[in-house]
Amino acid sequence: MKHRGFLRWASGIILISTALMMPLGARAQLTIEIIGGAGAALPISIVPFVGEANFPLGISGVVGGDLTRSGRFRQIDGANIVPRPSTAEEVNISIFRARGADAVVVGSMQPLADGKVEVRFALVDAVKQQTLTNMVYTVTQAQFRATAHRIADVIYEKLTGELGIFSTRIAYITQQGKQYQLQIADADGDNPQTIVTSKDSLISPRFSPDGSRIAYVSFENRKPVVYVQSLLDGKRQAIANFRGSNSAPAWSPDGTQLAVTLSRDGGSQLFLIAATGGQPRRLMSSPGIDTEAAFMPDGESLLFSSDRGGSPQIYRLWIADGRVERVTVEGSYNVSPQPLPDGKGFVFVRRDSGRMQIATMDFQTRQVLALTPGPMDESPAIAPNGRYVLYAGQSGGRSVLAAVSIDGAIRQRIGALAQQVREPSWGPLQ
Amino acid sequence: MSRLLKFGLLVFAAMALVACSSTPDDEGAPVDERTVAAGGGAGSGADTGGIGGTGVSGTEADGRGNELKDPANILSRRSVFFAFDSYVVEDQYRPIVEAHARYLVGRPDARMMVQGHTDERGTHEYNIALGQRRADAVKRMMVLLGAKEAQIETVSFGKESPRNPGNDEMAWAENRRADIVYAGE
Numbered sequence: 001m002k003h004r005g006f007l008r009w010a011s012g013i014i015l016i017s018t019a020l021m022m023p024l025g026a027r028a029q030l031t032i033e034i035i036g037g038a039g040a041a042l043p044i045s046i047v048p049f050v051g052e053a054n055f056p057l058g059i060s061g062v063v064g065g066d067l068t069r070s071g072r073f074r075q076i077d078g079a080n081i082v083p084r085p086s087t088a089e090e091v092n093i094s095i096f097r098a099r100g101a102d103a104v105v106v107g108s109m110q111p112l113a114d115g116k117v118e119v120r121f122a123l124v125d126a127v128k129q130q131t132l133t134n135m136v137y138t139v140t141q142a143q144f145r146a147t148a149h150r151i152a153d154v155i156y157e158k159l160t161g162e163l164g165i166f167s168t169r170i171a172y173i174t175q176q177g178k179q180y181q182l183q184i185a186d187a188d189g190d191n192p193q194t195i196v197t198s199k200d201s202l203i204s205p206r207f208s209p210d211g212s213r214i215a216y217v218s219f220e221n222r223k224p225v226v227y228v229q230s231l232l233d234g235k236r237q238a239i240a241n242f243r244g245s246n247s248a249p250a251w252s253p254d255g256t257q258l259a260v261t262l263s264r265d266g267g268s269q270l271f272l273i274a275a276t277g278g279q280p281r282r283l284m285s286s287p288g289i290d291t292e293a294a295f296m297p298d299g300e301s302l303l304f305s306s307d308r309g310g311s312p313q314i315y316r317l318w319i320a321d322g323r324v325e326r327v328t329v330e331g332s333y334n335v336s337p338q339p340l341p342d343g344k345g346f347v348f349v350r351r352d353s354g355r356m357q358i359a360t361m362d363f364q365t366r367q368v369l370a371l372t373p374g375p376m377d378e379s380p381a382i383a384p385n386g387r388y389v390l391y392a393g394q395s396g397g398r399s400v401l402a403a404v405s406i407d408g409a410i411r412q413r414i415g416a417l418a419q420q421v422r423e424p425s426w427g428p429l430q
Numbered sequence: 431m432s433r434l435l436k437f438g439l440l441v442f443a444a445m446a447l448v449a450c451s452s453t454p455d456d457e458g459a460p461v462d463e464r465t466v467a468a469g470g471g472a473g474s475g476a477d478t479g480g481i482g483g484t485g486v487s488g489t490e491a492d493g494r495g496n497e498l499k500d501p502a503n504i505l506s507r508r509s510v511f512f513a514f515d516s517y518v519v520e521d522q523y524r525p526i527v528e529a530h531a532r533y534l535v536g537r538p539d540a541r542m543m544v545q546g547h548t549d550e551r552g553t554h555e556y557n558i559a560l561g562q563r564r565a566d567a568v569k570r571m572m573v574l575l576g577a578k579e580a581q582i583e584t585v586s587f588g589k590e591s592p593r594n595p596g597n598d599e600m601a602w603a604e605n606r607r608a609d610i611v612y613a614g615e
Contacts, residue, residue, distance in 0.1 A: 201590035203554045217558075222611075223543070223585035224558060245586045247558045261559065263584065266566070268559035289559040305556055312556060335556045349553055356553075378553045397597070423554065 040409070041071065042159060045078035045101035049121070050086035051109040055141065059109065059119060062148035066166040066188060067155060070388075071410030076101040088122035088131040096126050103132075103159060107151075116140055121151050123158055132158045145190065163385040169427040170381070170390060171205040171214055172401060175420040182216055184231065187383075187426075189414065195229065204248060207427040208255045213275070214425070215239075215249035215258055226260050228275055239277040250293045250302070251275075259283070259293035259302060270304060270317075284322055294346075296339050303327065303337035303346055314348055314361075328361065330368065336378065340406075341386040347371075347406075349378050358391050358404065371408040381426040382406075392422040497533075498612060504529040508610040510568055511603065514549075517563045519571055527568055530610055531575035538578065541613040544568045546586040547593070549602035554588060561586030561608075568608045 044067060052058040067073040076099050085091045086108040096104045107121030116138050123132045133154060139147050146167065153164030166187055174181045182196035182205055196202060200219035207214055208228075215228045224247045229236035240246035244263035251258055255275060262271050262280060268289045271280035284290070288308040295302045301318045308315075314328040314337045328334035333351035340346060345362040355374040361367065376394040383390070386406060393402045393413075399422040401414040414421070498505045510523040519527060534540055546561030565584035573579055594601035 201587075203588075203590065219587065219590055222545075223583075224587075243583055245558055245562050245584075247586075248555045261555070263562050263566075263586070268562050289556075289563065291559045292553075292555045333552070336553050351552070354551070356551075 041074040042103065043076045043101050044073045044103040044105065044155075044159075045076040045096050045099060045126075046105045047078035047081065047085060047107075049107040049109050049119075050084055051111075054111070055109060055117070055144070057141070057144050059121075059144055059148040059151065060105070060107065062145055062188075063105065063152045063155070066149060066152035069188065069412065070156065070166075071405060071412075072156070072160055078104070086120070088124050088134060091122075091124050091126075093124070093126050093129055102127050103155075105151075105155060112138065117144075119144075119147055119151075123155055145186070149186065149188075162387060163429060165383045165385050165388070165426075165429070167430045168384060169207075169211070169430075171207060171425040171427065172421055173202050173205065173423040175201075175399075175422070182214070184214070184427075195231070195234065203423050205423060205425045206249050206251055207425050208251050208275070209253055209428060210255055211428045211430070213255075215251065217247045217249065226258070228258075228277075237277055239275065240271075240273055240280065242280070248291050248293060250295055252295050253297060253299040259295065259304075261291040261293070283319070284317065284324070292336055294337050294339055297341060297343045303339060305335040305337065314346075327363075328368075329366075336380060338380050338382050338389075340382060341384060347380045347382055347389050349380065358389060360406065369408060371404045371406075372402070372411065377402075379423050381424045383426050384429045390424040390426055392424060498615070505533055510564075510608045510610075512564055512606045512608070514602070514606065516606075517560075517567045519567055524571075527571050528575060531572040531577045534572060534577035534581045535575070538581070541581055541583070543611045543613070544582060544584045545591075545609045545611060546584065546588075547591060547605055547607050547609070548589050549605045550589045550592065550597065551602070552589070554590070557588035558586045559588075561588045564606070564608045568610070 046060050046064045049058065049060045052060060064075050068075055081095060085106045087106060091104050091106055104124040104126050105121060107119065110118045112118055119137045119139060120135070122134045125132050135154065137147050149166040152166040156162070156164035156166070168187045169184055170187055171182065171184045174183055178199050180198045180200065180202045181194045182202050183192045183194050185192040196218070198218060198220045203217045205214055205216040212232060213228055213230050215226060217224050217226055224245045225238050226240035226246045226249045227236050228239050239258065240260045240262060242262055242264040245268070246260060246262055248261040249258045257272050257274050260271055260273055260280065261268050268291050269285065270283040270290045270293050272283060273280040286306060286308045288306055290304055290306045292305040293302045300320065301316050303314055303316050305312055306315050309326060311332045312335050313326060314334050316325045316327050331350050331352055334348055336349040338347045344364065345360055347358060347360050350357055350359045356376050356378055357370045357374040358372040358377045358380050359368055359370045371389060372391065372393065377391050379392045381390045388403050388405055390401060390403050392399050395413060399420040401421050401424055403412045403414065404410065497503055500506055504526060507526045510519055510526060534542070544565040546563065546565030548557040548561045552560065562584065565586055569582045569584045572582060592601070592605045594604040
């Protein structure tokens with residue numbers, strides 16, 4: 001079953017600074033295509049909000065788009081019900097049950113005297129015939145989209161028992177010709193903002209745990225250098241710019257330091273460095289490559305890639321005592337570990353017969369599950385609720401973003417026109 | 431430290447020079463940061479030197495550029511290519527590495543960067559480490575031949591700067607390499 005939705009992906013929305021002339025990029029568009037998974041989706045009817053037509057941008061459509069793209073819901077037509085319900089009390093459940101809906105969302109948008117708008121919505125469980133939630137928001141028109149994502153989060157959480165991630169942000173790198181950009185957008189791809197533009201490659205963006213800063217690797221100085229940039233004022237600092245290569249930044253859970261890979265003392269080795277820069281502290285010494293560190297949620301250990309055993313495999317280092325344990329045992333190329341938020345497992349990239357796939361591994365059972373078919377999938381970034389993995393894949397010779405549910409059941413291709421998109425990072429819950 | 435910084439500045443000034451000469455109509459800094467116009471200096475001095483684009487000119491007036499660029503001179507050959515998954519400098523490239531090592535031995539003030547590259551197979555970050563290993567292999571050979579450690583900085587571009595953007599074995603073979611770039615070029 002295929003669903004096709006469209007996202008506006010206007011690029012180049014930029015704050016104008018007096019000293020910099022920023023180019024306005026051409027408008028591009030992303031297509032999100034859900035592949036499979038809709039069979040288990042919960043049927044939900046989202047009735048257009050009463051009063052919504054008075055505004056250029058509505059809310060119910062954005063809510064519906066969020067829920068549908070999650071793969072957990074499918075929409076049941078809620079239009080053409082007269083009179084149109086806007087509160088839980090006005091919902092005639094038998095009408096919606098007849099249409100096949102298990103849940104109903106209704107709402108209203110009422111202009112206020114101060115120019116703001118009062119947005120109300122209610123979520124009704126049509127099976128149990130009870131109101132699950134009633135909420136009211138007083139917002140400006142500029143906050144409509146953010147409000148819609150909040151509402152989608154509430155609905156998602158009430159009906160699935162898991163945290164919604166529609167209000168989060170993602171970061172990724174775009175490449176158009178020789179222009180590379182680090183962009184940050186809402187989780188649905190809307191509202192993209194360019195925060196770095198370079199003629200040289202950018203890789204490995206990583207949101208800080210509180211979402212206020214982003215670390216990344218830039219090649220603008222003809223070598224890899226790790227920067228930390230504030231998302232509040234755009235100021236940045238080269239926190240690792242040592243002799244040799246500086247790469248693979250990973251935030252500690254408390255946001256005070258980063259693990260980085262430095263070659264300054266020979267080889268590629270792991271170091272800890274303060275988020276504000278300073279002298280790095282070497283984590284361990286190995287004769288091979290150590291890189292791609294990622295902290296476990298408790299901050300006490302980290303996963304990393306190393307070829308100390310002959311082939312690239314994933315290892316775990318306990319920081320306090322320096323103990324190292326090999327984690328992946330099968331296959332000849334297992335890299336890019338990203339721990340799950342509950343610490344019970346991790347997502348990684350495995351290469352098998354030249355095919356690169358996103359996979360998960362459970363620490364307890366050691367079970368490996370391939371989530372994607374490949375052949376060139378990499379850079380997994382896990383949603384803060386642990387339910388989805390954003391990653392970079394190939395389509396038509398170009399790099400595109402895609403998302404897959406943590407059980408591999410629901411996959412979305414996110415196609416971009418005229419540019420390459422890769423290296424995603426998923427920001428924290430807001 | 432200050433020597434490192436000086437080398438860094440020299441390299442970046444050289445980069446600016448190269449950038450200017452190769453793309454004369456290309457103006458402005460290669461990197462724009464939102465709201466960071468003056469704040470670009472928030473990093474170390476070497477960074478802003480690298481992105482400033484207002485290059486020093488005439489640094490090659492000593493004439494040594496000729497020797498390094500003369501197509502008839504082996505010193506003009508700057509790339510060492512590697513087999514898949516390999517970091518061994520093959521025999522056919524030894525004369526190039528040896529010539530550059532001799533050059534460094536004869537000019538203790540000369541500085542170079544060896545830039546390692548990989549093909550597109552593998553992840554962005556892991557390939558940085560693989561490219562680093564190729565650059566280190568070239569450096570190790572030069573040091574064994576008498577060049578000083580401090581003369582050679584090894585860095586990696588991983589798969590970020592493919593010479594051939596193709597996706598076949600021919601392109602991959604061109605991209606598995608280490609490039610030699612002198613400070614002042």
